[in-house]
Amino acid sequence: MLAAVALLAVAPLPRPLAAAQARLPVPLRQAMERIVWTPARVDSLILALPQVETHLHLDGALSPRTIRELAIQQNYKPLAQLSVSQIARKVVVQKKRDSLGEVLQAFRTIYPLLRTPQAVEEMAYQAVAAAKRQRVMYFEGRFAPALHTTPTFSQEQVLEAVLRGLERGRRDTGVRCGVIICLLRGIPGVTREDNAQMARLAIAYKDRGVVGLDLAGNEAAEPLSDFAEFFRQAKQAGLRTTAHVGEVPGSKDIETALELGVDRLGHATLLAKEPALTREVLRRGLPIEVNLTSNLRTNAVADLKQHPLRSWYEAGIPVTLSTDDPGIFGITLQHEYRLLPRLRFSAQDIATVAYEGIDALFLPEADKQALRERFEKGLARTLKRIAKQPPFTDLGGR
Ligand SMILES: [Zn+2]
Numbered sequence: 001m002l003a004a005v006a007l008l009a010v011a012p013l014p015r016p017l018a019a020a021q022a023r024l025p026v027p028l029r030q031a032m033e034r035i036v037w038t039p040a041r042v043d044s045l046i047l048a049l050p051q052v053e054t055h056l057h058l059d060g061a062l063s064p065r066t067i068r069e070l071a072i073q074q075n076y077k078p079l080a081q082l083s084v085s086q087i088a089r090k091v092v093v094q095k096k097r098d099s100l101g102e103v104l105q106a107f108r109t110i111y112p113l114l115r116t117p118q119a120v121e122e123m124a125y126q127a128v129a130a131a132k133r134q135r136v137m138y139f140e141g142r143f144a145p146a147l148h149t150t151p152t153f154s155q156e157q158v159l160e161a162v163l164r165g166l167e168r169g170r171r172d173t174g175v176r177c178g179v180i181i182c183l184l185r186g187i188p189g190v191t192r193e194d195n196a197q198m199a200r201l202a203i204a205y206k207d208r209g210v211v212g213l214d215l216a217g218n219e220a221a222e223p224l225s226d227f228a229e230f231f232r233q234a235k236q237a238g239l240r241t242t243a244h245v246g247e248v249p250g251s252k253d254i255e256t257a258l259e260l261g262v263d264r265l266g267h268a269t270l271l272a273k274e275p276a277l278t279r280e281v282l283r284r285g286l287p288i289e290v291n292l293t294s295n296l297r298t299n300a301v302a303d304l305k306q307h308p309l310r311s312w313y314e315a316g317i318p319v320t321l322s323t324d325d326p327g328i329f330g331i332t333l334q335h336e337y338r339l340l341p342r343l344r345f346s347a348q349d350i351a352t353v354a355y356e357g358i359d360a361l362f363l364p365e366a367d368k369q370a371l372r373e374r375f376e377k378g379l380a381r382t383l384k385r386i387a388k389q390p391p392f393t394d395l396g397g398r
Contacts, residue, residue, distance in 0.1 A: 024352055025376055031383045037347040038391040045347055045386060046337040050378035052357045052371060053131070053139035053322045053333055055242075055266055055289035057182075057216070058162065059147070060325025061127045062110060064088040067327075070113045070122065079113070092330040093297050103298050104187075104218060106328050115150050120158055121165035128169025128177055130326065134333050135378075137371055140362060141166070142180035142214050145201060146194040147187070155194075155201050163209045178211035178362055180242065183230055186221020199230035203237040211362040212240040214266065219244060224253040224260070231260045240362035242289065246270040247300045264289055264320075264360055269300045272308035278315070287318035287360035292339050293331050294324035310343045313353070320357035351379060 024032070035041065064087040071079035071087075079087060091109050113119055124141070131139050143162065145155035159179070166177045181202035184190045202213050213234040215227050224231075224243055231241050241260070245253035246268040254268055254277050265271070266289045271278055281288070290309050295301040301308075312319050321336050323329070340350050358371045 024348065024355055028351070028376060028379055028383070029348065031380065031387075032348050032351065035347070035383065035387050036391055039341065041386050041389060041391060042341055042347050042350065043338065044389060045382060046334055046340075046350060047135075048378075048382040048385075049135065049337065049351065049354050050375045051134065051136050051333055051337075051354050052320075052361060053136055054264065054287075054320045054357065054360055055291055055322035055324055056127065056139055056141050057325050058123050058127050058141045058143040059107060059110065059114060060328045061130060061141075061323075062091075062114075062123055062327040063126070063130070064091060064327075066122065066126050067091060067110055067113065070119050074113060074116070074119070076113055079109075088330070091328065093328055094330060096297050096299055103328070111147060114148050115153060117153065117157065117161040120148050120161040121168070124162040124165025124177075125169045126165075128166060128173055128175050130332075131175045131177070132169075132173035136175060136333060137374055138176050138178075138361065138363070138367075140178045140180050140211060142182050142212075142216070144182040144184050144187075144190075144198060144216065146184065146190050146198055155197055159201060159205060159210075163205075166209070179205070179209050180212040180214045180362070181210055182214045182216040183227055184217040185215060185227070186218030190217075195227065195230065199233060202234060202239060206237060206239050210239070212242060212263070214241070215243040217244070219251050219253060220248045223251070224256040228256070228260060231262070235261065240264075242266050247295075247298065258284075258286075262286075263362065267291060267295065267300060269295050269308060272311065278317075282315055282317050285318060287320055288312060289322055289360075290319050291322050291324035292336055293329050297329055304339060304342055307343065310345070313345070313349065318356055318360055319353060320360045321353055355379075 064084045067079065068084050068087050091106050093103050093106050114123060127141050145158040148158040149155055162179065170176050181198050183195045183198055199213065202210050213231065215224055224245060234241055240263045242264040243257050243262055244266040245257045254271055254274065257265055258280055264287045268288050271281065292304065292307060295307060296304060309319060323331055323333050323336055326332060337350060355375055358368050358375065361368055
């Protein structure tokens with residue numbers, strides 16, 4: 001019995017798990033090991049953790065409050081007369097839907113409001129303001145210019161309006177955002193030429209705010225391979241790439257994404273059913289943008305316990321946690337981190353996920369290093385405070 005206890009005390013963590021945790025700098029790891037982690041303390045950690053976000057749609061981030069303000073400004077009859085909670089009932093997907101297609105319908109309600117320079121600028125500004133409220137240091141916001149155009153509002157003008165909103169947000173809050181342009185599939189009215197134009201625009205604005213190219217929309221409608229030439233052009237021009245893949249059964253998009261050499265995978269929940277592809281993702285160290293609530297509400301994953309996040313993390317696949325559409329799902333990034341203990345993530349694991357998310361960003365190494373230093377300082381401060389906190393009192397991350 002004694003021997004067994006001794007063995008337990010020195011038993012190493014499973015190797016990949018130890019390797020993942022080892023990524024936190026040693027002094028922080030030691031400081032975390034000295035703390036007795038009660039659920040209240042883990043929660044305090046989550047609320048105070050400096051974060052980055054890789055997968056956030058600017059249109060999906062609009063809150064019912066902002067939607068109402070835009071509706072009143074534009075005298076948009078279907079929404080202007082409604083209260084914030086009435087609008088929330090129309091646009092917030094609170095429960096699981098049968099498919100991704102159904103969730104996309106929630107977007108249709110808000111699009112008529114997002115076709116003026118002022119509204120698009122405000123959409124971008126509000127995303128930065130929300131990031132600031134959640135201790136997000138930097139995020140990558142994505143959108144599709146083609147969804148906002150009118151005969152007098154071009155794709156380029158849409159992008160310029162977004163960049164103005166992000167810059168105004170940065171000046172007011174200090175939070176920066178890199179733009180990812182989303183090509184679209186299966187969206188009525190969006191043509192091949194619209195997508196070609198968006199790909200050209202992304203390349204033209206590289207180093208002027210745009211950091212990457214993505215493919216969004218309905219995966220069931222059209223394969224990623226149809227968009228291969230745009231991804232190759234973007235890569236050649238030095239843009240980073242990601243794609244929404246592996247969300248709907250029967251899709252070959254994860255394989256195609258690997259062939260195209262994308263830099264991250266969005267969602268990729270069905271990767272769990274593909275051992276050979278999983279090994280390849282691991283070999284490349286390809287980060288997966290994980291969006292837990294989104295995966296549950298679009299029914300990509302039946303319940304949280306079945307989500308592959310934990311097995312990816314244990315295998316050593318880099319994972320980054322994001323909200324996808326915080327407005328549409330009525331969530332925050334902190335809400336997503338609060339789901340991690342239910343997947344057996346310890347305090348150290350949670351801090352490791354937040355820290356390693358920085359590696360996955362589409363930023364130059366010097367910028368990532370600056371974010372790592374901010375994270376390390378912020379976490380060190382938080383740990384000192386938590387160590388003094390009574391173990392069972394939630395101090396709400398102050
Ligand atoms: Zn998404």
